[in-house]
């Protein structure tokens with residue numbers, strides 16, 4: 001054999017040996033890791049995870065491997081928890097062991113462990129407690145959060161009227177409306193829907209959500225080091241993020257200049273007062289960097305989630321005009337046309353309440369939940385999840401459990417109604433996750449979804465631009481969030 005051929009042969013042999021070793025070493029079920037499919041070095045399970053139909057892929061893996069299985073996102077080992085029992089055990093029954101936030105490389109690089117959503121330990125505890133208390137106090141302040149939402153719903157009605165029955169894409173308008181509620185709480189004021197700076201901000205947030213959920217965002221999640229050096233649209237995320245930070249820093253500066261410590265106007269004022277109180281504490285979590293990222297957490301966490309839920313909800317109602325009609329009948333019966341809907345109405349509107357729940361269940365907005373992590377080797381069933389492993393509680397597997405919700409892939413408000421038409425509560429309703437790290441804005445989001453939806457349907461009938469039968473309500477993109485397909489609708493005044 002010629003020397004070149006021998007070397008090539010040796011190299012090929014070495015390559016396959018390495019491939020085998022790497023695969024064997026990582027083979028889940030090996031040792032005490034939860035089982036899972038074979039994974040390739042570097043690629044991990046990337047080729048098996050069809051992002052277009054992630055839910056079905058995960059269901060199949062669950063059927064084969066059970067409620068806890070191991071996957072590799074690139075070279076990152078993650079444990080997936082599937083089904084109510086496993087998710088409940090981790091998030092609720094053993095909440096302390098699973099309370100840490102897991103890695104999201106794309107975001108971690110920008111946020112650097114600051115703020116509430118992506119932080120851990122004492123910092124997370126203190127900032128979360130502060131944010132929750134402050135939001136709650138604003139609810140009891142001069143203007144309640146409910147009043148702020150009602151004010152914004154009226155602006156939305158005006159804007160919708162101005163479409164004059166012409167078709168439009170509701171994405172931007174709903175983002176502005178929902179964002180304005182959080183702006184009113186965080187910055188103390190809402191913005192005009194024509195305000196250029198505000199619109200640019202919304203645009204950047206929308207863009208980042210799309211990028212994060214796109215194939216680029218998913219590649220970034222799988223191969224962060226490689227994507228860091230490659231050109232492509234994913235690099236726009238950092239630019240958008242810098243602009244959002246800049247906007248918030250400017251707001252903070254303006255607030256500092258006009259602050260009256262005896263009369264806080266909004267969330268930012270409260271943060272500044274807390275910073276002043278903790279000035280002498282060298283280890284304080286209330287410093288300038290955290291003021292920006294915590295505000296950004298509320299601003300971004302509170303905008304895209306709720307506005308996408310509303311946008312998806314409207315699309316579903318366009319597909320099912322009979323359901324829309326039944327909600328309108330209930331609105332007419334309980335609220336009438338002369339006053340704005342309020343939260344006290346909800347308990348008398350079981351059908352509408354069921355529709356709102358079914359929208360959130362059906363769309364499973366954050367299908368995999370946000371990642372958690374275990375801070376020590378953690379026994380789970382017959383397995384051990386090694387220290388530092390990222391854990392995904394698959395929320396869509398709970399929301400689409402056929403034992404609790406028959407025909408879970410069908411939109412059916414009956415999933416939340418008893419036979420006598422009263423509202424049926426379900427422990428499987430977990431769109432906001434569960435346990436100690438449950439969504440901090442749950443109360444606010446639920447108030448917004450109910451008030452915006454009922455106000456829209458009180459004032460308008462939604463008409464699709466195409467035949468309802470042709471409307472596809474499956475997600476267009478399914479990554480961090482399930483996003484609906486783009487659509488246009490007309491709103492006809494009632």
Ligand code: HEM
Nearest residue numbers: 117301302305306309366370431432433437439440441445
């Ligand atoms: C329909 C609307 C919303 C949905 C479906 C949603 C869903 C979620 C989910 C699944 C989590 C992860 C919780 C976990 O780690 O297990 C989360 C966390 C969070 N959400 Fe929301 N959310 C929504 C609206 C909001 C709003 C309006 C705000 C703003 C006030 C907000 C702020 C946050 C924050 C700050 C966290 C991090 C909590 C922590 O790590 O302690 N969310 N949300």
